[in-house]
Amino acid sequence: MGNETTAVLGMDVAGLTPVMRQYRAAKDAHPDALVFFRLGDFYELFFEDAVVAARELQLTLTSRDKTKTVPMCGVPYHAAEGYLQKLLRKGYKIALCEQMEDPKQTKTIVRREVTRVLTPGTALDPALGAEQSNYLASIVVTGSGAGSVCGLALLDLSTGEFRATEFAGVGAWAQLVDELGRVRPVELLYGQGLLGGVNLAGEATEEASAGVEGIRTKTPLEEWVFTAEYAVPLLRNHFKVHSLDGMGLGGHDAAGVAAGALLHYMRATKQGGLEHVDGLRFYERSNSLELDAVSVRNLELIEPLFSGESSQTTLFYTLDACCTPMGKRLLRATLLRPSCDRTEIELRLEAVAEATGDLRRREGLRRGMDGVLDLERLLGRVALDSAGPREVLALAATLGCLPGLLGALKEFDAQRWASLMNGFDAMEDLHEMIVRTIADEPPVSLADGGAIRAGIDAELDELRELSRSGRQALAAIEERERTRTGIGSLKVRFNNVFGYYLEVTKANAKAVPANYERKQTLVNAERFTTPELKEYETKILTAQERSAEIERRLFAELRRQLLDAAGRMRETARRVAEVDLLACFAHLATLRGWVQPxxxxxxxxxxxxxxxxxxxxxxxxxxxxxxxxxxxxxxxxxxxxxxxxxxxxxxxxxxxxxxxxxxxxxxxxxxxxxxxxxxxxxxxxxxxxxxxxxxxxxxxxxxxxxxxxxxxxxxxxxxxxxxxxxxxxxxxxxxxxxxxxxxxxxxxxxxxxxxxxxxxxxxxxxxxxxxxxxxxxxxxxxxxxxxxxxxxxxxxxxxxxxxxxxxxxxxxxLPTGVIARAREVLKVHERTETQQVREASPVATQQLQLTMFTPLSQRIVDRLGEVDVDGLTPREALNLLAELQRELKG
CATH class of the missing domain: 3.40.50.300 (P-loop containing nucleotide triphosphate hydrolases)
Structure with a gap:
């Protein structure tokens, strides 16, 4: 199959149909991705892509032609999400090639383009746990040996979290690998040749490759992407700044280059405007309690030590009483990076202590977070244009909870609570804007219509009314014309050729008014139209399309206003997360009787x-x-x-x-x-x-x-x-x-x-x-x-x-026979060791008298140590000796 596929792909373009030439162009542009090619109501895959997809998704493999040289399989367009996510979780990349025109509106082949490339690090996985992050990582190495610097950037596209760091000197690569092992990104970007064919920071290439073997999806990019001349200006342009120093990247060129390469990849895979990625933070591992990947695993902080075990063995599970998804993610991040700042720790402990001491205020604060959904990820879906009307309404519901949460927060006096309250943006204007625009019960998809509330746009209301009352309006025209003309059998009818028309029998043709325009003559009837009916026909036939167009425009305007406030929402989400975390700690302290360290x-x-x-x-x-x-x-x-x-x-x-x-x-x-x-x-x-x-x-x-x-x-x-x-x-x-x-x-x-x-x-x-x-x-x-x-x-x-x-x-x-034999062997070793002790020098004897082979039990040693030898009578000494001997024999 592979040879046949290669042969077909190598064919002259002239030998392919127009549709297959479109597919060939999309595949040539994205050779490392599975191309999901939209044909009507299906996504189709061809050639080797079809073979892979059929195997991974358990689909039936068919062929596009009788010679069976073009393997083919497909999935329904409206049910594609589940198939896409399954492939992404297996580490595949997917290029979505969409129809850019309405097939009904064009007489030539429909234009198709790749609108987005989905990868494990860029796709929004609905199965992703609220506490989990979906990191895309980018690495770069500059210099060599003792002068090497390893840069690392991390982006969670679902929340907009964007941060970078770097490691320098001997052992820099080992530190980078350890950080990757702790963070566990789902996809890794690197320069071509970095993990193969050349030495890396003075280390063997195979060691470098082995260090990232646990990351399933590794994506090499052109080397020029990882240059300061290209990557750093990308960052400055995106954040609209003249310098990255304000983000902590001053003097950290490797970290900046890694972050810029990440941004390049977002644009290359067409992830949208990325308005929710509104900041980049440089972090130092030394600013927190350092926990390497080995320690995180051994201590079972986040995941159980052995795969397949229950998450109940983890510290995260034990401490997770958070009320919001943002709080859960902050708890996870905090466990991986506990603070080393005494002032920071004491401020948190003070806030927890205040909440622990007052049940009414503490529970009021936690109840204030009831109904708060994932503000960060809802914003992310809006930014990536994957949020439907219901997601936007869910965002409004979350924003509607914030004034109550702010009121509960004002009940506390500790410095940390006060700092979270001051400047807390409840975003009541955004909440009002959404509920004023979106209907109370919107459809799942904007294309279904009815997402925009009535009263927002007069033309939209008229078009909806026209659609709802179309039959009644036509019946009214029919009744009015019957009365005006005196023709009782006059009817308003419709067909696909002539649209709406007035039909009058031959017997009543002489009574037809002069303003009627003849459209068709039949054996027994005449068909006419009027300017009013033409206008009404145009309105009815275009009402649904025009309604959808207006709804798309209004929804896009709402989306733009929400994205203009992305920074406000992310800052509020950060504050809500910390409020949730501290309230969680206070709740657990009270529930389980924990104390302040x-x-x-x-x-x-x-x-x-x-x-x-x-x-x-x-x-x-x-x-x-x-x-x-x-x-x-x-x-x-x-x-x-x-x-x-x-x-x-x-x-x-x-x-x-x-x-x-x-x-x-x-x-x-x-x-x-x-x-x-x-x-x-x-x-x-x-x-x-x-x-x-x-x-x-x-x-x-x-x-x-x-x-x-x-x-x-x-x-x-x-x-x-x-x-x-x-x-x-x-x-x-x-x-x-x-x-x-x-x-x-x-x-x-x-x-x-x-x-x-x-x-x-x-x-x-x-x-x-x-x-x-x-x-x-x-x-x-x-x-x-x-x-x-x-x-x-x-x-x-x-x-x-x-x-x-x-x-x-x-x-x-263990079987009884094995246990009995083991005891016999142990006695042999004990006697051998005892003999060695007798033959050893006094110094050696002193050193070996408490080895693991000594037959004395700790209890006997302790009793001898407690005895007052000078105070024992001869009889008591003999009795003690006999008792110890009986215990030894026993």
């Missing part, structure tokens, strides 16, 4: 009787019991800075680590936290190394991925960072892993000084507490019973001496 510039991270917000909610919803709270204290300045956590699998080590990170994220978002008390010295970045994963496509084993992530931590963490390391070194041989883990703990303690939670099964690491003064041992507790072990999920001071791995395996359901 204390934020300062110290090196402290302390939480007392804190709970994991996600796990706690899931336990409540499932009726699975109460979450066991725990506490922690770290201090990067005075110690302990490193908490070394040991204990069995399933004991709660990973939950404890994630809990600490989520509390930090919540606090720096301005949210209250689930704890009795929390004090937080601001964190600049959170690092996580949790779980095991590989990347076979890039030739990386589980251990290589683990080491790569650990290297990123050790090379970039600061004393203000929070580091979470869980089971490091388990992907290699025991002593290799132990050695790496040991050295990593020392490096974090001695060189970096970051607040660190390090969970491990290498019990040998607990010896580090004797030589690292700012390291503290913690253990998760279990209770040993005759029937096995019980997890207490409590974290307490001290090292654990056993991993209880075999007991956990038994609980998991």
């Amino acid at each position: 204390e934020v300062d510039e110290s090196g402290v991270l302390e939480f007392i009787q804190a709970r994991h917000p996600v796990v706690e909610r899931r336990l409540e919803e499932s009726g699975g019991g109460r979450f066991v709270p725990n506490s922690a204290h770290l201090d990067a300045d005075a110690g302990p800075a490193v908490l070394l956590i040991t204990g069995p699998n399933m004991g709660g080590k990973s939950t404890y680590l994630r809990q600490a990170a989520l509390l930090v994220v919540m606090a720096q978002c301005g949210c209250f936290v689930p704890a009795e008390r929390m004090r937080l010295g601001l964190v600049d970045r959170i690092y996580t190394r949790i779980g095991a994963s590989d990347n076979v496509a890039r030739g990386r084993s589980t251990f290589m991925v683990e080491m790569t992530e650990t290297a990123a931590i050790l090379n970039t963490a600061t004393s203000r960072s929070l580091v979470l390391l869980d089971e490091m070194g388990r992907g290699t041989a025991t002593y290799d892993g132990l050695s790496l883990a040991w050295a990593t703990v020392e490096y974090l303690h001695d060189r970096i000084g970051a607040r660190t939670l390090f969970a491990t099964h290498y019990h040998e690491l607990t010896l580090l507490a004797d030589r690292l003064e700012r390291l503290k041992n913690l253990r998760v507790t279990v209770k040993e019973t005759a029937g096995g072990i019980v997890f207490l999920h409590t974290v307490e001071a001290g090292p654990a001496s056993k991993s209880y791995g075999i007991e956990v395996a038994r609980l998991a359901g």
Whole structure:
């Protein structure tokens, strides 16, 4: 099929029909898109496009000619939206080739043109969640090696959000890739050759390509698009400014070029005037708490760790009590970029505290957002000319809620609430303009008629009245002419050839008035017309077309007025989003008993009787019991800075680590936290190394991925960072892993000084507490019973001496024979280790006496440590020894 298609496309244009020549021109102009070619009531696809569409959409593949050399399939024009979205979600691009003339009004072939190119990054997907963004990304690299600069621009066309950033120096490309992994755009624009064939910022080409492999749709553009001479003037012209410095792009040429290339792509794909894209913001990752893609995934901030799992495992789900789509998107964005500005955080916390303390005012504020729809996306649909009358009326309904929301906002006194209230534009003029123009119950499509309210345009009202009363008016003319002429059988009739006419029988022909104009003579009748009937005929026949024309004009005028106020609407949407977010935080704090964290510039991270917000909610919803709270204290300045956590699998080590990170994220978002008390010295970045994963496509084993992530931590963490390391070194041989883990703990303690939670099964690491003064041992507790072990999920001071791995395996359901054999093998290793301890030097013995192979349980060690040897009588000492021996044998 592919060879036949190529052969047909290579035919001389003269060998194609006029319609197929039109198709050929459209396909030549958009070779990387599926061309949806409008033919009457269908979109048709031909050649290879038809083969692809039939396969992806499960359509029947037919042929346009008898030789079957022109494959063809199609979808109904009025039902095309679902098919288009399915292809877009699969990463395809689509060129819509529309009929530019009414087939009824032309005697030649209908003119057709590509009116818009849909891509995953430019299409408005109705299935897109209210909290989700649909980012189109553009990247550019200037310089090389240490002098390289990577620019990144992001645009969500559905909301008009437009921002850019850049990364410089060694590691710039890695930072760019990490940001792409965190933002997860649906489409990526880049210069031809950037991802293949040349070195990129001093890195191997295959590494550069692999870094963006997770983005399904990648669109190369000509290199000249990514030049400052072309891209920057595009931005200045669009925003009507002389300089981009006011948008923060001064000195950031790479970011400006990436943004300009994005704007070029919008125009090349014919996305309209883009009036809602009214601003560009430069952002620095360092201005917020940095969370790399790995940490966002490991902490399950937005999406569950494993695909297919419920979103209930995410922090976003736990915190999402927002009332508006704008608030939901702001919550998502805030979780990905918590603030690092102490003043900003404290202003949010103050506002949340005021709302938390007053049920009436808080609920009044939240009720004020009832009925507020997605203001940003409704504006986006208006700007992209895809909003029908009902969407515009929905926009009016949202605007109608704003005065009430402003009234509820005035009830609050906190500085943040006041700043949101001052300058809050309720846009009552726009609301009035829409409801004055659009009918109360408009049709879905403007083409259906009846969208414009009566009384707006006198001619439109007359035409509508003419259409509604056409039969009555014709009947009135007929009755009047019968009376005037005395011809009782006179009739007003209509046909497609003559239009409206008066028919009189032959017998009454002599009574016909002189002003009647003969049109046709029949055997038994004569047909006439009058100037009045001609005029009326013209009005009736053109009334519907003229009505539609007037409605289109009035709707376009309304659309233009709304777009002139796009900046006002976007600013109001921003304020509504923040009001919603703060009210959401206050609602959750009251509902779940959360407390206000204390934020300062110290090196402290302390939480007392804190709970994991996600796990706690899931336990409540499932009726699975109460979450066991725990506490922690770290201090990067005075110690302990490193908490070394040991204990069995399933004991709660990973939950404890994630809990600490989520509390930090919540606090720096301005949210209250689930704890009795929390004090937080601001964190600049959170690092996580949790779980095991590989990347076979890039030739990386589980251990290589683990080491790569650990290297990123050790090379970039600061004393203000929070580091979470869980089971490091388990992907290699025991002593290799132990050695790496040991050295990593020392490096974090001695060189970096970051607040660190390090969970491990290498019990040998607990010896580090004797030589690292700012390291503290913690253990998760279990209770040993005759029937096995019980997890207490409590974290307490001290090292654990056993991993209880075999007991956990038994609980998991391993066969009894396997468990029994494992215990036998464990005893052999324990005896071997004991023998090695006896033969070792005194220093070595001291170092190895608490290794993971020691048979003593922690409980026995603790009892010996508590005994007052000098106070024991000989009998009491013998009794104690016998009791401990019986426990060991048991």
